[in-house]
Amino acid sequence: MASSTHVNPLRFVPVLYFMQALPVALVQELSLTIYKSLGLADGDIARWTSLIALPWSIKFLWGPLVELSSTKRRWLLIMQALIVLGMLGAAFALQSENFFGITLAIFATIAIFSATCDIATDGFYLLSTRREEQSKFVGFQSTFFRLGRLFATALIVMISGKLINGDITGTPMPANQAWSIGLFLMAGVYLLGRLLNPLLMPTPEADVVRKLPEGEAGQNFVRLGSLVATGGFLYYGAGAIARLVGAGLSSMGIQAEKWKPVETDLYFIFVKFAEKVPGIQAELINLTIAVVGATVLGSIAKRSLHSTEIKTALTTFFGQAAILRILAFLLFYRFGEAMLGRIVPLFLQDTKTGPEDITNGLGFAVDVVGQVNGVYGVVGIVVGGIVGGMFVSRVGIRKSFWPLAAAMNLPNLLYIWAASARPGPEPMSVVMFVDQFGYGFGFAGYLVALMYIAQQNPNYRTAHYAIGTGLGATFIALAGILSGALIDNMDYGPVFWIVLCFTFPCLLTILLLPKDILEAKGADVGAVDVE
CATH class of the missing domain: 1.10.287 (Helix Hairpins)
Structure with a gap:
């Protein structure tokens, strides 16, 4: 039954986007730590964890299916229930002798469910919020997503590590048992969110089943x-x-x-x-x-x-008059920052191992990296995301884009300094806070522009948003590939200069964005022709 009552996004956005982060962090990040602690080879870990993360890059291929089958709300709740079952299955599978192949298959399945849930979640958000609200609350989206990621990659890892060391029980615990407990805890938190969502989420009038032939x-x-x-x-x-x-x-x-x-x-x-x-x-x-x-x-x-209609959803996105300029924006706006995301964790830990080693990082211990990157970095990106969303909402996307892009790219200069000066943990904590604040602040502009791009054709908003986010994930993967190639062949100083050079295509793509996106003024998206 459709509800015409508007619900404050703060009622449902925090839980939705905190939950969205958990399966992503499990498959893309936590799985590496689990497999490494269980003694698997680095090559197998890297190869297979990269492959099972594929659904997030190509989810736009089945975005039209979510658009054309059932409601976004129903898709979202069904996928969340299946993700709970997947997490529980992975926890049990870690006790098996053939845990690697079994858990890989389960993680791959969770990735498909999660990518599908992402499509439905973003589409539901667009249907449940007024356009003038979307830029305001986009900072809350990214904030609670990152808090969910922090829960998975910090708290779950810390608890599992203490169980392995015997700090909690007084007796060391086998790693597979400790990780199973950690996954049971994650599944429990995710299940709690799944039970709360039907009570918190509205039922937008525009979220209806498309009428299709039998x-x-x-x-x-x-x-x-x-x-x-x-x-x-x-x-x-x-x-x-x-x-x-x-x-x-x-x-x-x-x-x-x-x-x-x-x-x-x-x-x-x-x-x-x-x-x-x-x-x-x-x-x-x-x-x-x-x-x-x-x-x-x-x-x-x-x-x-x-x-x-699936072909229509795809062709209406790629057939836009300004599609090349839109693709350039999706590729270059955050390309440099995406490279830093792969490079900085290595830079913080890397030490020069000998005369043939061309890299020269800061050599911080793991616990120091956790403090510098995990605490100061997360605080910076959370605050930056909230402030960025409010700034775009108040100033408008056209006037705010240049400050947003500058905030995202100028902190790259600090890494060039760090590669030369090799500072200690305290100065690097400041660098990390400034960089991540700038990224969170600037990323708000990317998300708002992507929402406006998706809504150029109101009949396929969910599908078009999924296409945009999927292409964005693919371009981020390209940035990671380039980062790996550069780090294998250069010291960090020259690499950071190359990252800084990507500021120029970032700024150029803002100039190339279609004017109807830059001048969008909170048009109502509630009443949509869904026939």
């Missing part, structure tokens, strides 16, 4: 399945190409040892079919599988999507 909803699942599988094979092939390029650079005498092919076992899905295959041969096999899979499934997807 049988069309089932066909949409088949169409999106082939489309998503095609994207997966393309991603798989892109990784193989990147490692083959690394091999080529190494053969030319360019240092690329850390990202060229190595002898490896080969898997299809999670099934091993070959052992100890030489690196280049393995990547050529991977590339062949990817090309064949993408070609076959891409052809099926193309035929099945002909004259469908």
